[in-house]
Amino acid sequence: MIENEFLATKKGGMSLNRVGSVLLLLVIAVTSYFRFQYGSSFARSWDQVDFALALHRFDLLAMQPHFPGYPYFILGGLFFHQWVPDAARALAVFNTFMMMIACFPIYFLARRQLSPFYSLLSCAVVQSLAYFWIMATESMSEVSAVSMLWWYLWSLQFAKEKQTVSSTVLTLFLFSILMGIRLSYVMFGIGIILLIIYQRKTSQTKYDLWIYTVKSFIIALLFQLIWVGGLAASEGSITNFISLSIQFIFGHFNDWGGAVTAESTSIVDRFSMLVFYNILWIGVCGESIYSALFLGAIGLFFIVHLFKKRFSITFLKNMYFIMTASYFLWALFAQNIEKPRHALPLIALVTFFIVNDVLKQRSQRKIKTILLILFLITQSINGYQFVKEKAQDVPAAYQLAEYLSRYEEPFVVYTWEEARIMDYLKADYPYTRLLTYDYFMSDKSQRGNKKILLTNHVLEGFHRQGMDVYNKVNEVKTFVSNPLFDPVYHRITLYEWNEEK
Structure with missing residues (x-):
């Protein structure tokens, strides 16, 4: 009697495990x-x-x-x-x-x-x-x-x-x-x-x-x-x-x-x-x-x-x-x-x-x-x-590229790694990847009357190089995506350079 109950329990357990395995x-x-x-x-x-x-x-x-x-x-x-x-x-x-x-x-x-x-x-x-x-x-x-x-x-x-x-x-x-x-x-x-x-x-x-x-x-x-x-x-x-x-x-x-x-x-x-x-x-x-x-x-x-x-x-x-x-x-x-x-x-x-x-x-x-x-x-x-x-969820860098593609005034945008995505998207506006503040100062002087736009990552790079230029820029627009999908570039803020500030 006890043996039959044990076998039934064991058989039921095996059946349950099979159902669980299928699930x-x-x-x-x-x-x-x-x-x-x-x-x-x-x-x-x-x-x-x-x-x-x-x-x-x-x-x-x-x-x-x-x-x-x-x-x-x-x-x-x-x-x-x-x-x-x-x-x-x-x-x-x-x-x-x-x-x-x-x-x-x-x-x-x-x-x-x-x-x-x-x-x-x-x-x-x-x-x-x-x-x-x-x-x-x-x-x-x-x-x-x-x-x-x-x-x-x-x-x-x-x-x-x-x-x-x-x-x-x-x-x-x-x-x-x-x-x-x-x-x-x-x-x-x-x-x-x-x-x-x-x-x-x-x-x-x-x-x-x-x-x-x-x-x-x-x-x-x-x-x-x-x-x-x-x-x-x-x-x-x-x-x-x-x-x-x-x-x-x-x-x-x-x-x-x-x-x-x-x-x-x-x-x-x-x-x-x-x-x-x-x-x-x-x-x-x-x-x-x-x-x-x-x-x-x-x-x-x-x-x-x-x-x-x-x-x-x-x-x-x-x-x-x-x-x-x-x-x-x-x-x-x-x-x-x-x-x-x-x-x-x-x-x-x-x-x-x-x-x-x-x-x-x-x-x-x-x-x-x-x-x-x-x-x-x-x-x-x-x-x-x-x-x-x-x-x-459109990445912040894609949002930035789309916004700039509709920007009407003549401009040049300086970016950090965002430039790589602009390459991929085949952006038709002028953009430059920056590494140093000295290069930026030299390059922007050759851009004539074009608006100078920069991303927050560029400004952060300048800050790491000992150059605090936040008092020389105006915020234009911020683009946001999920940080879980974009750990580093989930928040991109576009700035305009303003020499007069």
Whole structure:
């Protein structure tokens, strides 16, 4: 009698799990559908313009795209560009496609610890993150890179389990694809080093370890040379390519890249913004109070579990934890802290690890599941609303360009990075990108009686150079878009220069 009741309960549970699994698959499918539907045609930033222009003519010197070129991302965009006429939207469609097929490695990784239903739940939660909805529908390489990162992480797990040469070669190949999509994810290459150490820890001699390491290094280098060699050939010679790479690296760390070496922001402020704003508030919560509440409750279960484990050495030595920590330091010191997209892999991995850790503990699993489903629903609704708004939200830089195209009096406008979008829109009025106050003073004197217009970013640049000229300008008009879609250029104010003030 008791046995029959147990079997009935178990059978009912299995049936419920099957229904739940089907519903989760449906959620993932609907999520992908709406991302395809709302792929953005706006190239909202300098980088997005670079990528969009590259589909028409690939030229690193002209920053189409910017160094190092990300050829695999461009190839994906070119493939979908056959059916999607708009270049920016073609890249967005490729992002959505890559994120959709990333469900497989996410599921396989979760399956190492969880049942099929809970593995699907883990995958659906990661896919549902509202900020990923936003990033998947624009022409940036981050989402494609994170999607390839999941395949790379799965291959590390696969190679660790199989202990075969072919599985290691697969990992090296996928890492080269990852680098050809987003070079800043290079810190995840630490996983290959850890894999080799793990595979050869039983070697009888140091000679065996060194031979295996050298072979792996040569194979990895050959895979990387596939895309690096292609880029060098596109520049005419390896010398030109190296010269271009040096200029880019110098500019990133000392001028415009937002690294800690180029910013006056304190390390404490950078840390706070990266962790609490970029990762938690924007990335994981999607700027939703409800998501934050559900996440807080889920986080309590995670923290309790951590203390029960007493921060074991095994946990700290986990391969994925080390890679995540390494990229965190890279994002903290070497990336532009004003752009949350640079924290995208951290957002995905932190969410995945917390969800998996919470679900694998059997205690109070029903409550955890309900909280995660509520979090999933909230994020999906927010994500849908974001991409729907984003498809209609005209970027502030586009609004500025449209306003100037109808400006009747003769003028010249001085801009900062807005000029790149004016290039993309093929603006037919005179505009100049400024870098220094001295150049501005020299150039404007040659403009005759034309009105001199400047954007607020130009004035901010002058201020950083020690020139406060706000008392010499009159405000003309302000253009605003959603800061979640345009983190840096969501508010552009146009000013007119007035010598008489």
